[in-house]
Amino acid sequence: MKxxxxxxxxxxxxxxxxxxxxxxxxxxxxxDMYGGHAVISIGHSHPRQVEAIRRQVGELMFYxxxxxxxxxxxxxxxxxQASGYDDYAxxxxxSGAEANENALKLASFKTGKKGVVxxxxxxxxxxxxxxxxxxxxxIVAPINDNSHVxxxxxxDLSAVESRLNEGDISAIIxxxxxxxxxxxxxxxxxxxxxxxxxxKYGSVLILDEIQSGYGRTGRFFAHQxxxxxxxxxxxxxxxxxxxxxxxxLISPDFEPEYxxxxxxxxxxxLACVAACAVLDVFEEEGVLENVNEVGAYLKSRLMxxxxxxxxxxxxLMLGIEFEFPVKExxxxxxxxxxxxxxxxxxxxxxxxxPLVLDKWTADEFLARFSRALKxxxxxxxx
Ligand SMILES: Cc1ncc(COP(=O)(O)O)c(C=O)c1O
Numbered sequence: 001m002k003x004x005x006x007x008x009x010x011x012x013x014x015x016x017x018x019x020x021x022x023x024x025x026x027x028x029x030x031x032d033m034y035g036g037h038a039v040i041s042i043g044h045s046h047p048r049q050v051e052a053i054r055r056q057v058g059e060l061m062f063y064x065x066x067x068x069x070x071x072x073x074x075x076x077x078x079x080x081q082a083s084g085y086d087d088y089a090x091x092x093x094x095s096g097a098e099a100n101e102n103a104l105k106l107a108s109f110k111t112g113k114k115g116v117v118x119x120x121x122x123x124x125x126x127x128x129x130x131x132x133x134x135x136x137x138x139i140v141a142p143i144n145d146n147s148h149v150x151x152x153x154x155x156d157l158s159a160v161e162s163r164l165n166e167g168d169i170s171a172i173i174x175x176x177x178x179x180x181x182x183x184x185x186x187x188x189x190x191x192x193x194x195x196x197x198x199x200k201y202g203s204v205l206i207l208d209e210i211q212s213g214y215g216r217t218g219r220f221f222a223h224q225x226x227x228x229x230x231x232x233x234x235x236x237x238x239x240x241x242x243x244x245x246x247x248x249l250i251s252p253d254f255e256p257e258y259x260x261x262x263x264x265x266x267x268x269x270l271a272c273v274a275a276c277a278v279l280d281v282f283e284e285e286g287v288l289e290n291v292n293e294v295g296a297y298l299k300s301r302l303m304x305x306x307x308x309x310x311x312x313x314x315x316l317m318l319g320i321e322f323e324f325p326v327k328e329x330x331x332x333x334x335x336x337x338x339x340x341x342x343x344x345x346x347x348x349x350x351x352x353x354p355l356v357l358d359k360w361t362a363d364e365f366l367a368r369f370s371r372a373l374k375x376x377x378x379x380x381x382x
Pocket of ligand 1: 037095100123126208209210211
């Protein structure tokens with residue numbers, strides 16, 4: 001059997017990871033400034049997490065959600081404390097799309113409505129309702145195209161209000177910072193306005209913090225910069241540092257009902273142990289403080305480099321926009337400088353390194369990045 005060929009691949013086999021570095025099958029070391037799509041939060045193979053997972057595997061990997069799972073309860077308590085949402089309830093799933101799918105369902109159950117407001121260039125995942133709320137027709141199959149979602153421009157409150165005024169909107173869904181869309185930070189006042197409008201029109205405000213949350217921007221959630229409290233928050237990516245997991249944080253205004261939501265694997269023992277270890281490390285190693293310090297340093301140093309149009313983002317979620325397509329620069333970063341980065345669209349390099357990135361590694365990245373940039377500019381001018 002062959003693999004279903006949907007991923008354009010770099011011809012590199014990563015076999016090992018440690019902290020902010022990964023190693024290929026030839027023993028070559030790379031700086032990981034992408035965290036495998038923002039998934040690595042406390043660093044590759046953090047010893048504390050490895051040990052916790054190893055211990056749990058030897059005891060029990062999985063049992064179903066039909067019995068009490070004290071590790072889920074421990075995770076809920078820790079996450080409530082770490083995020084400032086200890087009065088919210090936690091529903092555990094397996095991925096980001098599944099978290100958004102459940103959030104949109106909850107909103108629809110609560111309001112009895114079907115309409116959704118999402119924003120231009122939004123990405124919310126690839127399952128049915130989540131992909132319908134994703135502004136990319138290429139990945140929306142006819143079966144997902146049900147005209148439930150209206151895409152509006154970011155930061156345009158009056159457009160949101162006129163749409164809500166039609167009376168059929170169950171949810172407004174928005175990323176804390178748009179990731180796939182190009183590291184676009186919504187205005188804090190726009191976020192505050194969305195909160196007010198959702199309350200005024202009886203719609204549910206869903207904050208997709210799958211990429212921007214879990215400490216990535218230096219606050220636990222990116223929306224906390226705007227000082228608002230959404231009705232539902234979704235997380236995944238860094239929650240378990242590479243173990244597949246997603247989460248829905250649900251405000252006390254929602255009344256749970258037996259059987260309304262469910263999943264076989266969501267919140268399994270192994271995932272919960274992996275996620276608890278992440279929050280232990282956040283606390284013990286001052287991960288948020290590190291994101292603030294190293295993120296600010298990296299951003300300011302990047303802004304000093306010539307030939308860059310704009311550096312955007314918060315903490316360790318940074319977008320570097322160029323006047324030219326970045327495909328060749330990214331290739332050179334990987335093949336010549338041994339640095340993994342991501343991209344958004346054609347002109348933006350996306351940095352989503354492990355949240356434990358230290359200044360020394362940031363400096364090493366900056367040196368390699370300037371060298372690749374210089375080389376790119378020289379070859380273009382010849
Ligand atoms: C903001 C956002 N929402 C949802 C998702 C979907 O997450 P997953 O790929 O885990 O389904 C992603 C993934 O990139 C994302 O960035």
